[in-house]
Amino acid sequence: MLGVEGLTVRYGSQVALENATLRFEAGQFTAVIGPNGAGKSTLLRALAGLLTDYEGRVTFDPGHSPRTCLSYVPQQQTLDWGFPVTVWDTAMMGRTGRLGWLRWPGPRDRQIVEDALRETGVYDLRSRHIGALSGGQRQRVLLARMLARQGHLLLLDEPLTGVDVTTQEQLMALLRRQADQGRAVVMVTHDLEQARRWCDRIVLINRRVIADGTPDAVYTPQNVEATFTGGGPGAAGAP
Numbered sequence: 001m002l003g004v005e006g007l008t009v010r011y012g013s014q015v016a017l018e019n020a021t022l023r024f025e026a027g028q029f030t031a032v033i034g035p036n037g038a039g040k041s042t043l044l045r046a047l048a049g050l051l052t053d054y055e056g057r058v059t060f061d062p063g064h065s066p067r068t069c070l071s072y073v074p075q076q077q078t079l080d081w082g083f084p085v086t087v088w089d090t091a092m093m094g095r096t097g098r099l100g101w102l103r104w105p106g107p108r109d110r111q112i113v114e115d116a117l118r119e120t121g122v123y124d125l126r127s128r129h130i131g132a133l134s135g136g137q138r139q140r141v142l143l144a145r146m147l148a149r150q151g152h153l154l155l156l157d158e159p160l161t162g163v164d165v166t167t168q169e170q171l172m173a174l175l176r177r178q179a180d181q182g183r184a185v186v187m188v189t190h191d192l193e194q195a196r197r198w199c200d201r202i203v204l205i206n207r208r209v210i211a212d213g214t215p216d217a218v219y220t221p222q223n224v225e226a227t228f229t230g231g232g233p234g235a236a237g238a239p
């Protein structure tokens with residue numbers, strides 16, 4: 001559905017990601033895991049079409065338009081929460097981004113936004129300014145905006161940061177359902193155990209892909225060590 005081939009990204013002289021080849025399929029829930037600075041956000045930004053300067057290829061299946069198919073949820077702290085909009089307006093942006101500026105949202109769009117806000121538990125906050133939300137509530141609003149977009153490919157960068165444990169499980173179940181309904185879900189996370197319980201596939205990266213496969217195949221002591229202590233080419237399970 002979407003992938004990268006031989007992707008290398010540099011920021012100045014620093015290599016953030018080297019020769020990564022990955023393909024993400026419909027119906028699959030993938031966790032991308034690695035230490036701080038490993039290139040996880042860089043990978044997601046490349047997949048979301050937000051990088052222009054890279055080597056290699058970002059591939060998208062013909063017949064799918066990134067504008068309508070793709071939904072990217074960036075890290076919460078990268079957004080301007082002082083922007084004067086309500087929770088409802090923010091979720092509706094998921095629709096208007098998809099419709100294009102020339103079409104006004106209709107009753108169906110409003111119903112989709114309402115459903116998304118209810119599913120993420122923030123419908124009662126719909127009239128509140130986004131600047132007046134807690135961290136966990138903001139995260140839910142970002143997920144509501146993502147649901148409202150109804151994309152087939154969901155890219156989420158640490159979507160559970162600041163969310164309490166009970167809500168994390170609800171939101172993981174929500175993302176699992178999205179994959180079970182045929183969407184490709186790719187999530188950056190630091191929580192290995194949670195990823196093992198909910199995801200079909202784990203990609204361990206530390207500037208390069210260390211391992212890629214089912215949780216049981218990927219979570220070997222060698223792979224985890226190679227990922228979190230630097231490792232090196234030839235680590236067990238390396239593609």
Ligand SMILES: Nc1ncnc2c1ncn2[C@@H]1O[C@H](COP(=O)(O)OP(=O)(O)OP(=O)(O)O)[C@@H](O)[C@H]1O
Pocket residue numbers: 011015016034035036037038039040041042043
């Ligand atoms: N816009 C940028 N300009 C310069 N360097 C950057 C930029 N964005 C990222 N980097 C660097 O590239 C490397 C990879 O960053 P990236 O944000 O992809 O890592 P990450 O795995 O998502 O980290 P974290 O877990 O801390 O969010 C880091 O060393 C980072 O400092």
